[in-house]
Amino acid sequence: MEVKLYRENDxxxxxxxxxxxxxxxxxxxxxxxxxxxxxxxxxxxxxxxxGCSLMDLVTIIEKSRxxxxxxxxxVVGNRADAIPAVFTDIRLHYDLYGxxxxxxxxxxxxxxxxxxxxxxxxxxKSAKITYTYTIHEDME
Numbered sequence: 041m042e043v044k045l046y047r048e049n050d051x052x053x054x055x056x057x058x059x060x061x062x063x064x065x066x067x068x069x070x071x072x073x074x075x076x077x078x079x080x081x082x083x084x085x086x087x088x089x090x091g092c093s094l095m096d097l098v099t100i101i102e103k104s105r106x107x108x109x110x111x112x113x114x115v116v117g118n119r120a121d122a123i124p125a126v127f128t129d130i131r132l133h134y135d136l137y138g139x140x141x142x143x144x145x146x147x148x149x150x151x152x153x154x155x156x157x158x159x160x161x162x163x164x165k166s167a168k169i170t171y172t173y174t175i176h177e178d179m180e
Contacts, residue, residue: 092159097152127167
């Protein structure tokens with residue numbers, strides 16, 4: 041696996057490209073010259089955790105033969121008041137849409153977040169990861 045970053049301006053705005061040619065823009069805070077043109081690095085970390093757990097969760101739910109109409113996750117991270125300002129705790133909240141079995145959803149979430157998510161396995165070495173969920177039977 042390889043990702044390359046290219047500087048896009050004379051400050052801290054970068055374009056990341058993966059081996060498949062996909063692009064992600066990363067920018068710093070305005071206090072260091074950033075222009076809010078991309079995700080900040082720690083936002084990328086939160087997105088990676090949310091995306092990794094969602095991929096595992098959707099796969100597990102599909103294998104359990106439940107019909108998932110939609111799914112969304114919000115993630116909030118708290119950082120240490122020190123340098124480096126690592127995450128100390130991260131909270132995920134999943135909104136699942138469809139007629140879903142609560143027991144199967146709980147098992148799927150436990151597996152996705154606590155067992156299969158590689159990003160979470162790395163982050164949990166420094167931050168406590170917790171999650172909550174809501175099942176919506178009707179689409180909003």
